[in-house]
Amino acid sequence: MSDKKKELKPNTYKFDTLSLHAGYQPHKNAGSRQVPIYQTTSYLFDDVDHAAALFNLERGGHIYSRISNPTVGVLEERVASLEGGTAALATSSGMSAIFLTVMTLCEAGDHLVVSSQLYGGTVNLFRLTLPKFGIKCTFVKPRDTEGFKKAIQKNTKGIFGELVGNPGNEIMNMPEIAKIAHDAGIPLMVDATYQTPYLCKPFDHGADIVVHSLTKWMAGHGSSMAGILVEGGKFDWMQNDKFPTMTKPYEGYHGLSFAEEFGPTAFTMKARAEGMRDFGPCLSPQNAWNVLQGIETLSVRMKKHCSNAEKMVKYLLNHESVAWVSHPSVPDHPDHELAKKLLPNGRGSMIAFGIKGGKDAGVAFINNVKLASHLANVGDTRTLVIHPASGTHSQMDEATLKFAGLSHDMIRLSVGIEDIDDIKNDFEIGFRAARKPRLVSNQ
Amino acid sequence: MKFKVNNNEVFASTGGRPFDKKKPLIIFVHGSGLTHMTWVLQTRYFAFHGYNALAVDLPGHGLSGGESLKTIEEMADWVNAVIDAVGHKEASLVGHSQGCLVTVECTARYPNRIKTLSLMGGAGAIPMNPELLSLAENNDPKAVDLMMDWAHGPAGHFGGHPVPGLYHINTGTMLAKSRTIQNTLGVDFRACDNYKNGFDAAKKVKCPTLSILATDDKMCPVKEGKKLAGLIEGSQVDIIDNCGHMMLLEEADRVLTVLKKFITTNYPPLST
Numbered sequence: 246m247s248d249k250k251k252e253l254k255p256n257t258y259k260f261d262t263l264s265l266h267a268g269y270q271p272h273k274n275a276g277s278r279q280v281p282i283y284q285t286t287s288y289l290f291d292d293v294d295h296a297a298a299l300f301n302l303e304r305g306g307h308i309y310s311r312i313s314n315p316t317v318g319v320l321e322e323r324v325a326s327l328e329g330g331t332a333a334l335a336t337s338s339g340m341s342a343i344f345l346t347v348m349t350l351c352e353a354g355d356h357l358v359v360s361s362q363l364y365g366g367t368v369n370l371f372r373l374t375l376p377k378f379g380i381k382c383t384f385v386k387p388r389d390t391e392g393f394k395k396a397i398q399k400n401t402k403g404i405f406g407e408l409v410g411n412p413g414n415e416i417m418n419m420p421e422i423a424k425i426a427h428d429a430g431i432p433l434m435v436d437a438t439y440q441t442p443y444l445c446k447p448f449d450h451g452a453d454i455v456v457h458s459l460t461k462w463m464a465g466h467g468s469s470m471a472g473i474l475v476e477g478g479k480f481d482w483m484q485n486d487k488f489p490t491m492t493k494p495y496e497g498y499h500g501l502s503f504a505e506e507f508g509p510t511a512f513t514m515k516a517r518a519e520g521m522r523d524f525g526p527c528l529s530p531q532n533a534w535n536v537l538q539g540i541e542t543l544s545v546r547m548k549k550h551c552s553n554a555e556k557m558v559k560y561l562l563n564h565e566s567v568a569w570v571s572h573p574s575v576p577d578h579p580d581h582e583l584a585k586k587l588l589p590n591g592r593g594s595m596i597a598f599g600i601k602g603g604k605d606a607g608v609a610f611i612n613n614v615k616l617a618s619h620l621a622n623v624g625d626t627r628t629l630v631i632h633p634a635s636g637t638h639s640q641m642d643e644a645t646l647k648f649a650g651l652s653h654d655m656i657r658l659s660v661g662i663e664d665i666d667d668i669k670n671d672f673e674i675g676f677r678a679a680r681k682p683r684l685v686s687n688q
Numbered sequence: 689m690k691f692k693v694n695n696n697e698v699f700a701s702t703g704g705r706p707f708d709k710k711k712p713l714i715i716f717v718h719g720s721g722l723t724h725m726t727w728v729l730q731t732r733y734f735a736f737h738g739y740n741a742l743a744v745d746l747p748g749h750g751l752s753g754g755e756s757l758k759t760i761e762e763m764a765d766w767v768n769a770v771i772d773a774v775g776h777k778e779a780s781l782v783g784h785s786q787g788c789l790v791t792v793e794c795t796a797r798y799p800n801r802i803k804t805l806s807l808m809g810g811a812g813a814i815p816m817n818p819e820l821l822s823l824a825e826n827n828d829p830k831a832v833d834l835m836m837d838w839a840h841g842p843a844g845h846f847g848g849h850p851v852p853g854l855y856h857i858n859t860g861t862m863l864a865k866s867r868t869i870q871n872t873l874g875v876d877f878r879a880c881d882n883y884k885n886g887f888d889a890a891k892k893v894k895c896p897t898l899s900i901l902a903t904d905d906k907m908c909p910v911k912e913g914k915k916l917a918g919l920i921e922g923s924q925v926d927i928i929d930n931c932g933h934m935m936l937l938e939e940a941d942r943v944l945t946v947l948k949k950f951i952t953t954n955y956p957p958l959s960t
Contacts, residue, residue, distance in 0.1 A: 253819050255833040257857060258845060267855070270848040272930065302704070303732040304941060305850025313852035321853035331859040478862035483751070501704045505751075506732075508725040509862035510854050517853065 260327060260443065264543050268322025282534045283315045302498065302518065312521050316530035320537050324463070324473050327442040327540075328455055331478030332513035334521070335471060335533060339438060339458025340366055341526035342472030343405075346434055346456055348524065349516040351402050352490065353379025358396040358403075360387040360417060362410025362650055365633075367436070371405070386650075387415045388579065394425045401429065402487060407436040408447060408587070412597050412633050412657040413650040414571045416580035419587060423451025430485040438462070438624070439595055443547040444588050448477040454512065461624025462594075464539035465546050469532040474516060478509030491515060497522075546626065549662040551591030556665045557658070561598050566606075566676040568599035568654060594660040595623060604653040606679040607632045611656070613678035616663065616671035628661035628668050693747075693769045696754030700724060700742040700770075703735025707742075711958045712803075713776045714951065715767060716743040719785030719809075720880060721824070721835070721864040721873030723750030726784065729850065729940035730947060738957025744770060749872050750863075756875040760786075760883040764793035771801060780804040780955045782947070784936055785908060786880050789814060792916075796889035804954045805897040805920075806947055809905055809933045811912035812886035812919070816877045824877045827870040835873070836860050841904030841932025850940045860934065890919040896954040897923040900946055902931035902939070924950065 258266065269280050288307045290296035298304045307313050317335050325333040336342040347370075351357065359371050361384040371382045385392040387410050397404075404426045406417045419435065426433040432453035437445060441462045447455045457463055459471035482491040482504040491511055494500035497519060503511040521527060539546075554572065561570045573584030573592040584592050600606045610630075611619050617628040634646060634653045660668070689702050701724045714734055716727040724731075724743035734741040746763060748756035757763045767790060771779045778801045783791035788810030795802040823831035836857050837845075849856050864873060897920045901913035910927060917923040926946045931939045 253817070253823075253830075253834055255830070255837040257833065257837050266846050268847040270843050270846050272843070273848060297736070298733060301732065301736050303736055304729055304944060305852070305854075306941075307852065315852075318852035322847040322849060322855045325853065325855040325858065326847060329858060330855065331862050332854045334853055478859065479865075499704060500706070505699075505701060506704055506725075506728060508723065508750075509859055509866070510851075513853055514851075 261544050263323065263326045265541050267326035268319040280316060280319050280534060280537055282530050284530055285314075286310050302501070302514075310530070311525050311527045312517060314527070314530050314533070317528050317533040320528075320533040321473065323537065323540060324442075324457070324459075325475055327543075328475045329442075329446050329448050329477075330455065330475040332510040333473050333475040334513050334516050335459070335473045335528040337472065337526045337528050338470045339436075339456065339460060339472035340370065342456045342458070342474045343367060343370065343436065345516050345520040345524065345526060346454055346474045347375065347380065348378075349512060349520050350432070350488070351380045354400060355380050355402045356398050356400045357382045357405055358393055358401055359384050360406030360410065361385060362387045362413055362415045363407050363436070364411045367407075368645075387417045390418050390421050390425070393422050397425070397429050397431070401431055403432045403434055405434045405436075407439070408445060409439045409573070409593060409595065410650070411439070412595070412655065414573060414578070414595060414597055415650065416573060416583050416587065418583060419447060419450040419452060427451070430487060432480045439593050440588065441543060441547060443544050444551075444590050444593060448479070450587060453477050453480040459536045460622070462547065462550065463543065464536040465542070465624065465626050466535070466539050467622060467625035467627065469535040471528050471532050471536045474513070476510060476513045480512075482511060546662060547591065550594035550660060553662060553665050553668065554592070554594040554596060554660040557596060557660050557668065560669055560672070561596065564676065566601050566679055568601050571597040596658040596660060598656055598658065599652065599654040600656055600679055602654070602679055604634065607654055607656055608635065610675040610679040614671050614675040616667055617658075617675075623657070623659040625659065626662050628663060629659040631657050633657050691773050693766060693773045694754070696747055697752065698744060698747070698770065698773070699751035700744040701727070701731060703731035703741040703743070705735040707740055707774065709775050711738055711740045712955055713740045713742065713771065713774065713779040714955075715770060715779050715781050716741065717767060717781065717783045717787035717790050718743070718746065718749070719787050720876035721749075721832070721869070722860070723863050723866065725750070725863055726936060730782070730936060730944050733944055733948065734951070738959065740774070742770070742774065748875070749867060756872055757879070758875060759879050760789045760793055761885070763790040763879070764797055767791065767794045768798050768801065777801065778803050780806070780951055782806040782808070783810065784808045785810070785933065786814065786876055788908075789880060789883055789886055792886060792893060793889045795895060796892035799892065799894055802895055804895055804951055805893060806950060807897065807899045807913075807916070808936055808943065809902065809908045809913070810899055810916055811908040812890060812916040813884065814880040814908065816881040821877045821881060825870055825874040827868065827874070829865060829869060831869060831873055832861055832864040835864065838906045839933040841902065841930065841938060843904070843930050844932045844934060844938040849937065856934065856937055860937070886916065887919055890916055893920045896950070898946070898950040899923060899925045900928065900935060900943055901925065902928045902933065902935045904931055905933040905935070907933040
């Protein structure tokens with residue numbers, strides 16, 4: 246018998262358990278084991294005192310489903326728990342999560358430093374739409390860490406980037422860029438859609454706000470649009486006078502100072518109280534429930550996604566029709582070592598590759614694969630392909646395409662969880678067609 | 689709001705309403721290593737209903753300056769000094785965990801100034817687990833993780849925060865890690881461990897007193913809370929089922945309902 250004293254260990258729930266249970270207590274919901282879908286617009290007040298208390302943020306609860314909903318609330322807590330965040334706010338899509346994040350942070354006259362390697366829709370938001378609100382952006386290549394520092398201006402309110410750039414798989418050096426942001430007294434906002442918290446928890450590497458398109462890997466099933474912003478809780482909004490809407494009395498809530506009153510959850514509280522109230526990109530309870538079903542199996546799916554992706558990387562690297570392959574697992578990928586540090590559980594399932602024969606070959610490949618789906622989405626359980634230059638990024642001119650690191654031969658592949666041999670067989674059909682594009686198109 | 693006590697700046701949340709000297713004063717005292725933020729679901733109600741609700745950050749904690757006070761007795765005197773500093777002659781006190789030791793001691797020392805006493809997760813003594821104490825004094829973040837584990841009941845571990853989208857355990861963790869652990873949690877845990885006067889102080893409390901206890905509280909179990917309450921003449925006890933030590937977050941609505949009834953009955957608000 247050992248007399249060794251047992252070491253104290255926290256028994257808080259781990260990732261896989263939180264994926265199934267966080268944010269929900271059955272005994273408070275008629276014992277329902279599954280999260281109920283609260284398909285309602287509004288909620289009864291006990292009396293006028295209760296109504297006033299809810300409107301004044303004196304107590305927690307729900308008023309109107311544009312602002313909050315119990316089913317959506319479970320999803321928000323679940324993602325916050327998985328990310329290691331203090332609070333979260335779910336939205337109708339990933340794009341609305343980004344928009345709400347920016348509008349909670351910035352005012353007209355403000356400036357953001359933004360990674361140039363982003364989803365095409367995000368590029369357009371920062372390049373064309375935000376300037377209409379008086380918010381200007383400077384784009385910096387994600388690997389140009391010093392460039393982020395140089396781009397910061399007096400009126401810069403934050404740095405934004407995708408942890409792994411879309412679609413080129415460039416990885417931001419998050420710890421170093423976070424330090425640059427924090428030295429300047431501004432937050433780092435990271436879109437971690439490609440990773441999910443299973444592969445990377447950006448808060449552990451210095452991020453302050455994380456956004457996701459939940460439509461992708463988090464849900465997995467490709468049935469529902471959803472987004473979320475998650476707050477890390479470490480950023481001190483009161484350290485300088487850059488964020489008056491967080492620190493000064495807010496007229497819209499009886500002179501409330503979000504930072505003083507809510508501290509590590511201040512950003513989310515403001516995004517909900519102001520952003521959801523005024524812009525209203527709320528998530529439907531049905532879609533929140535659908536996403537919750539996906540999150541229940543997140544770690545199981547991500548393991549298979551990553552394992553299939555690594556097998557596809559090897560297959561593509563050795564294929565005669567492939568000019569180049571970009572995936573952080575490839576040893577000569579410029580961010581291979583950084584990926585090991587930031588993505589210890591797997592390097593993700595997004596692969597970019599160049600097809601020999603250029604644009605025509607790319608089009609032939611896409612038009613002939615049968616199992617892989619040609620569509621504008623990523624992170625489905627099914628394998629997806631697209632030719633960015635003619636698809637997701639088709640609204641960009643030649644110069645912008647080049648700046649975004651895109652080439653005409655690039656195929657973006659989101660590896661699904663089908664049997665790996667079936668995916669490879671399907672690609673053989675595509676490659677055969679790509680080698681004879683004219684012949685196939687005439688058949 | 690900010691004001692000075694013993695030449696150090698003090699931060700106190702006023703629950704989102706301006707401080708008004710005409711209104712009766714309630715002071716909320718947080719637990720070990722935490723901040724005023726733990727009271728957000730109680731203070732705003734009182735602030736909007738005829739009271740000055742002051743959720744203070746103890747010295748060296750949250751947004752307050754100075755160094756953490758090393759004994760419960762010093763903290764009790766400091767709370768009394770807060771009453772003077774904001775220009776009041778009396779106050780109601782509300783404490784959580786370590787805040788209960790502080791408010792009981794303060795009430796015993798200044799019986800004529802304290803009008804009601806509300807204790808949440810309180811006990812007459814809070815002896816610390818030696819390993820936990822050592823971790824906190826050595827600035828080990830594991831101390832915070834252990835505290836958050838033990839402070840939440842089984843239900844609280846799943847979440848289900850009354851404020852949509854907030855996740856209890858991570859929020860508490862961030863509060864406890866917002867300043868250097870050894871200078872806040874470490875000092876507080878040592879102060880709790882050293883404090884031996886709780887039961888004697890309780891016998892001196894004569895004002896209306898409420899104890900809110902929780903069945904799944906591992907840090908200050910119901911048995912200990914009842915023992916303390918039993919020493920206070922006429923003390924009311926309210927026990928919350930299926931809830932842990934962080935009842936002010938885990939069961940915020942229930943706590944507010946009980947607290948509201950108790951304080952408004954025994955220390956009426958300024959009628960508006």
